[in-house]
Amino acid sequence: MTVKYFFAALGVGLILTSCGTQESEYDRYYEQGYRDSVATARANAPEPAPGTKTPTAPKAAAEQPKQHPGAMLIAGSDxxxxxxxxxxxxxPAYVDVAGKYEANDKNREYLIGKIKEGGAGVWGQVPMPPHPNLSNDDAGKMVDYILSLKK
Ligand code: HEC
Incomplete structure (x- = not known):
């Protein structure tokens, strides 16, 4: 082997080793600096113009605004x-009931009793049927919701 070939072989070897240590695209992509610059670019991205509709994935049930517990009880009852x-x-419409009664303990008690026992004569002669199986707690939530509808 001549000296010439020796250096040629050494040269090829160097090229191969330097290729081996060079970072691949993949490595660079995951490099912290790169990730930071993406994060900064995202953070500084301009807000979309008002009125621009960005498609959003349908919200999971848990993310949806919670309904008033009283509203849900009313929806599930007669x-x-x-x-x-x-x-x-x-x-009567619940907004009218809310308009008639101030939200205080006395009215709350009265309306809970009326929902549970029923009765007539306040809004007309048609009677409201009793709901004896309703707990005070649930009736109270219904009343809270009804009185929250005050305009
Ligand atoms: C069959 C029809 C009927 C059903 C079912 C019914 N109501 Fe009534 N409700 C009435 C009538 C009629 C009145 C008016 C009674 C009166 O004039 O005293 C009334 C009155 C009310 C009032 C006002 C009470 C007052 O004295 O001002 C509230 C509050 C009320 N209902 C809540 C409920 C809730 C909550 C439920 C379900 C758990 C319910 N109602 C189910 C017919 C009904």
């Missing part, structure tokens, strides 16, 4: 057959 939030049906 109340909806005779009452509506805004309009008089068989019974």
């Amino acid at each position: 109340c909806t057959a005779c009452h509506n939030n805004q309009q008089k049906l068989v019974g």
Whole structure:
């Protein structure tokens, strides 16, 4: 082997080793500095113009705004057959009930009793049927919701 070949072989070897230590695209992508610069660019990205609709994934049930527990109890009971939030049906609209009664302990007690025992004569002669199986707690939540509808 001549000296010439020796250096040629050494040269090839050096090229191969230097290639081996060079970072791949993949390594650079995950380099901390690169990630930081992406994070900064994202943080400094301009806000979309008002009115721009960004498609959003449908929210998971848990993320959706919580409904008032009283509203859910009313929706699950027979109340909806005779009452509506805004309009008089068989019974008065809940906004009208809310308008008639100030939200205080006395009125709360009275309305809980009325929902549980039923009765007539306040809004007309049609009676409100009793709900004896309703707990005070649940009736109270319904009353809280109804009185929260005050305009
Ligand atoms: C069959 C029809 C009917 C159903 C079912 C019904 N209501 Fe009534 N509700 C009435 C009527 C009629 C009145 C008016 C009673 C009166 O004039 O005293 C009334 C009155 C009320 C009032 C006002 C009470 C007052 O003295 O001012 C509230 C509050 C009320 N209902 C809540 C409920 C809730 C909550 C439910 C479900 C758990 C319910 N109602 C189910 C017919 C109904």
